[in-house]
Amino acid sequence: MSNTLDLTSENFQKILGEDSQNKLVLIEFYSPSSPESQQQTAIVTTIAAEYPEHLILAKLNCETEQTLAQQLAQQIGIQTIPALVLIKASAPVDMLAGPQTDAQIREALSKHLPSPDDLILEQAKQALLKGDMDNAYNFAKKAYAINPENARIKLVFADICLKIQKLEDAKSLIASIPMIDQDAYYTNIKAKLELALEALDSPEIKELQEKSAEDPNNLELKAQLAIQYNQVGRKEEALEALYSVLKKDLAFGDAKKTYLDVIATLPDGDSIALKYRRKLYSMLY
Incomplete structure (x- = not known):
């Protein structure tokens, strides 16, 4: 209208x-x-x-x-x-x-209207509410690029990164929030991030890492480890583990499907997604 x-x-x-x-x-x-x-x-x-x-x-x-x-x-x-x-x-x-x-x-x-970064941030928040994580991430990233010192933008961006398991990005954003802007929203995101970071090295992951190191040719162990990595947000490690499986056996179990599923969880234009798509295409073609 x-x-x-x-x-x-x-x-x-x-x-x-x-x-x-x-x-x-x-x-x-x-x-x-x-x-x-x-x-x-x-x-x-x-x-x-x-x-x-x-x-x-x-x-x-x-x-x-x-x-x-x-x-x-x-x-x-x-x-x-x-x-x-x-x-x-x-x-x-x-x-x-x-x-x-x-x-x-x-x-x-x-003097009387929201700034361009505020307008884009509002779009990010609306997309986040709708569960549209691709657009939420890309809008927040755009707002952050315009005004990287805006604490509210950083908090919303960190929240979105946390939800899509880009934990290192969320960690960097949270660490950059000055004391004066550390409100209840900041405390909530920080607490969730700390729990997510604690899960990065779960006992299940450590056990699978040890077994895989002892038996490096066991593709099933690598595939299982990749699934565990993906569940805690270690996307690049999950993709690298699956890539090592596919290099040895392109038709191994659900490895290719899992590989594509992990890529699909990353936002459009994500550098990790682009990198591992190229790796798969080079293997296929």
């Missing part, structure tokens, strides 16, 4: 009153016959489309809505068009008179 609409005498009270309580309203005073207005309209419309959940672009045609335009211009203090007025909670919070560049408009909006 578009967040751009025409401001008219019929809807202006709702938009400037009710709607502005929940979203930032950007009124664009423009004239279709003005080249400057046409140029600015293209810029404003493009920017508004980037904030569908947080911004309403209310376009006021000063030729067809003369009475409303004059009334609002007098109340706000507009003396020239094109002009942009930002409304929040029914009150003007900023005004840009005359033609504006893309950068000038974005700077004015940035």
Whole structure:
């Protein structure tokens, strides 16, 4: 649903009153016959489309809505068009008179809208709630790349990494959280991470490692060890163990299926997944 609409005498009270309580309203005073207005309209419309959940672009045609335009211009203090007025909670919070560049408009909006990294982080959180771990991971990674010092981004990213068993990444992110940002969310993730790290060297894994070292040609032991590695998040070690099995016997048990299943648990574009896909393809072809 578009967040751009025409401001008219019929809807202006709702938009400037009710709607502005929940979203930032950007009124664009423009004239279709003005080249400057046409140029600015293209810029404003493009920017508004980037904030569908947080911004309403209310376009006021000063030729067809003369009475409303004059009334609002007098109340706000507009003396020239094109002009942009930002409304929040029914009150003007900023005004840009005359033609504006893309950068000038974005700077004015940035004071009242979420930052790009916050918007991407929100997408990561929504994907996490839906259990869409691929998108959750990729959105969080993108937000972190934009603002690697943001503690909230790091915590959400660590939470996602923990859920997909990228434990070393989660550990690094948690370790970088400053004391001032170590809230209840941080404590919860840290506790879960510590439990996950403790499970990395379970008695079952140690026993299988010892047996495999004593009998290095036993493919069944290697396959069992790979399954244990995968269960505790040691993905690369699981894949390496399965790869060593497949190199000796490509048709050994469920090794190839397990190998592909482990890769499938990693997020799209993950470096480990790419590495071991290439290894398998080189073996097959």
